Amino acid sequence: FRFKDSLAEDLQRADLVISHAGAGSCLETLENGKPLIVVINDKLMDNHQLELAKQLHRDGYVLYCNCSTLVETLQSMDLTTLKPFPPGQPEKFASFLDKVFGLQ
Amino acid sequence: TGGHTTEILRLLSCLSESYSPRHYVFADSDKMSEAKICSFEQKRAETFSKSQFTLDRIPRSREVRQSWTSSVVTTLYSILYSVPLTYKRKPDLILCNGPGTCVPVCISAFLLGLLRIKRTIIVYVESICRVETLSLSGKILYYFSDYFIVQWPDLKKKYPKSIYLGRVV
Numbered sequence: 001f002r003f004k005d006s007l008a009e010d011l012q013r014a015d016l017v018i019s020h021a022g023a024g025s026c027l028e029t030l031e032n033g034k035p036l037i038v039v040i041n042d043k044l045m046d047n048h049q050l051e052l053a054k055q056l057h058r059d060g061y062v063l064y065c066n067c068s069t070l071v072e073t074l075q076s077m078d079l080t081t082l083k084p085f086p087p088g089q090p091e092k093f094a095s096f097l098d099k100v101f102g103l104q
Numbered sequence: 105t106g107g108h109t110t111e112i113l114r115l116l117s118c119l120s121e122s123y124s125p126r127h128y129v130f131a132d133s134d135k136m137s138e139a140k141i142c143s144f145e146q147k148r149a150e151t152f153s154k155s156q157f158t159l160d161r162i163p164r165s166r167e168v169r170q171s172w173t174s175s176v177v178t179t180l181y182s183i184l185y186s187v188p189l190t191y192k193r194k195p196d197l198i199l200c201n202g203p204g205t206c207v208p209v210c211i212s213a214f215l216l217g218l219l220r221i222k223r224t225i226i227v228y229v230e231s232i233c234r235v236e237t238l239s240l241s242g243k244i245l246y247y248f249s250d251y252f253i254v255q256w257p258d259l260k261k262k263y264p265k266s267i268y269l270g271r272v273v
Contacts, residue, residue, distance in 0.1 A: 023107060023231075023232065023233040024107050024110070027232070048233065048234070048237065048239075049233070051233065051234065051235040051236050051237065052232070052233045052235055054235070055235040055236075055256065086271075088114065088232070088271040088272055088273045089269075089270060089271065089272055090114050090115055090116075090117050090118045090272050090273060091118045092269045092270060092272055093115050093118070093229070093253070093269060093272040094118035094119050094120070096251075096253075096267075096269055097119065097123075097197075097227065098120070098122075100225065100227070100251065101122070101196075101197075101225075103120070103122055
C-alpha cells in the first residue's frame with residue numbers, strides 16, 4: 001500500500017513495527033504500545049529526524065539499526081528490553097498557561 | 105502542517121474555555137490541517153457548547169530547504185499578509201509550535217505591540233522532535249516570544265531562558 005490516509009488500523013493489529021525515523025511514525029507506534037525498530041537511512045541523513053530516534057533509543061523505548069544491519073537486528077532482538085512509553089502531559093501545559101493568565 | 109497541527113491540538117486538549125475564541129492560522133498550501141482542526145473542535149463542542157473558532161490561511165513563508173535569499177522575500181510577503189490579519193484578530197495570546205507559518209504572525213504581533221496597538225503574549229512550544237537543536241522558527245522566536253517552552257532537558261541547558269515542563273504532547 002503506497003499512501004493510506006491512516007495506518008491506525010494496521011498499527012492496532014501489528015506485533016512489531018519497523019519504521020523510518022520520522023517523528024510521527026515513531027510516536028504513533030509507541031503510543032499504541034507496539035515494539036518498534038527504527039531504521040536509519042544513512043543516505044538521507046536528515047539530522048534533525050535522527051535526534052528523536054536517538055533519544056528514544058537512549059531512553060530504552062525503541063531498537064535502532066540501519067538498512068544493512070536490519071536482518072541481524074531482527075534475528076538477535078530481545079523485545080522485552082524495551083520500556084513502555086509514558087504519554088505526554090498536556091495538562092502540565094494547561095496548568096502553566098493558566099498561571100500566566102492568572103486563571104488558577 | 106501535519107505533525108505541527110497534531111502537536112498543537114494536543115497542547116490545546118486540556119485548555120479551559122477561557123481560551124476562546126480560537127483562531128487557527130495555517131498555510132494556504134496545507135491540505136490536511138483543516139480537517140484535523142474541525143474534527144478537534146467538533147469533539148470539543150460536545151463538551152463546551154459555546155465553543156468558537158475561526159480558520160485563516162496565509163501564504164506559506166518558506167518551503168523546506170528553500171534558499172536563504174528567496175526565503176527572506178517570501179517571509180516578508182507573509183509578514184505583509186499577516187499584519188492585517190493579526191490587527192483584525194488582536195489576540196491576547198499566540199500559541200505556536202514551529203512551522204515557518206508562525207514566524208510572520210508572531211512578528212506581526214510583536215510589531216503591533218511595539219506600536220502600542222495590542223499587547224499579545226507569545227508562547228512558543230518547540231516540537232517534541234527537537235531534542236538537541238532548535239528549529240529555525242525556534243531560533244528566531246526564542247528572542248521574540250514571552251514564554252519559550254522546550255520538551256527535552258538538553259535544550260533547556262542550551263537555551264537557559266526557555267522553560268522545561270517535560271513532554272507535553
